[in-house]
Amino acid sequence: MNSKSVSIVIRPAASRDLEIVVRFNLALAWESEQVRLDAEVVHRGVELALADASRASYWLAELDEAVVGQLMITREWSDWRAGYFWWIQSVYVLPDYRRRGVFRALYQHVEEIARQQQEVCGLRLYVEHENHTAMHTYTALGMQPSGHLLYEVDWRRSAQIRTH
Numbered sequence: 712m713n714s715k716s717v718s719i720v721i722r723p724a725a726s727r728d729l730e731i732v733v734r735f736n737l738a739l740a741w742e743s744e745q746v747r748l749d750a751e752v753v754h755r756g757v758e759l760a761l762a763d764a765s766r767a768s769y770w771l772a773e774l775d776e777a778v779v780g781q782l783m784i785t786r787e788w789s790d791w792r793a794g795y796f797w798w799i800q801s802v803y804v805l806p807d808y809r810r811r812g813v814f815r816a817l818y819q820h821v822e823e824i825a826r827q828q829q830e831v832c833g834l835r836l837y838v839e840h841e842n843h844t845a846m847h848t849y850t851a852l853g854m855q856p857s858g859h860l861l862y863e864v865d866w867r868r869s870a871q872i873r874t875h
Contacts, residue, residue, distance in 0.1 A: 717774060717811075718774075719772050719773070719774055719812060719813060719816040720772070720773040720774075721770055721771070721772055721773075721816055721817060721820040722770070722771055722773065723768060723769070723770060723771075724761060724768075724769035724770065724771050724781070725761070726758075726761050726762070728761070728769070728771060728778065729754070729757055729758055729761060731771075731778050731781075732757045732761070732769055732771075732781060732801075733750065733753050733754050733757050735780075735781050735801070735803040736748070736753050736757065736801055736803070737750060737753060738803060739801060739802070739803040743839060743842070744839070752867075757769075760783070766785075767783050767784060767785045767800075768783065768784045769781055769782070769783050769784075769801070770782050770783075770784070770817055770820060770821060772804070772813045772814075772816055772817050774808065774813075779804060779805045779807075779808040779813055780802075780803060780804035780805065780808060780813040780814060780817055781801060781802070781803050781817075782799050782800070782801060782802045782803075782814075782817045782818070782821065783799075783800045783801035783802075784797045784798065784799060784800070784821060785797075785798045785800060786798070787835070789832060792832040792833075793832075794830050794831060794832030794833075795828075795830050795831050795832065796831075796832060796833050796834065796835045797821065797825050797831055797833075797834050797835070798834075798835050798836060799818070799821065799834060799835070799836040800836065800837075802814060802817075802836070814848060815848075815852065818852055819852075821834070822834060834854070835857070836849070836854070837861050
């Protein structure tokens with residue numbers, strides 16, 4: 712990044728952003744897991760989320776009026792805390808814009824909004840075991856490993872992806 716101050720603009724995604732969010736999600740799956748998602752399924756999933764904020768909300772980072780990064784928030788109720796955890800998911804930054812503060816700007820924006828919501832008790836995300844760069848970034852932002860492992864049964868995964 713040059714010495715000139717560059718302002719990253721964070722904004723909520725809208726229906727007009729459907730194609731860029733789909734493109735970012737397809738790239739994310741390939742880059743992080745070498746998985747090719749079914750583009751039609753991802754398109755439908757993003758479209759449903761953009762139409763109904765109770766499903767998820769996307770935040771986009773712009774530089775020079777171009778979308779260069781995204782993250783998605785979903786909500787999980789914690790009866791132990793009587794509040795919602797906001798899960799950070801679908802994080803993607805275009806390769807040419809990585810290590811330039813794009814994710815930090817997205818994270819700080821979402822954290823600020825979350826802290827203003829009385830029912831939000833914290834932020835969570837999951838990270839691949841081998842993604843040490845991301846782990847370092849998350850730690851630098853004040854996040855800590857939770858001590859939990861993620862287990863799942865995903866009935867739709869095998870039907871919608873192809874590896875390599």
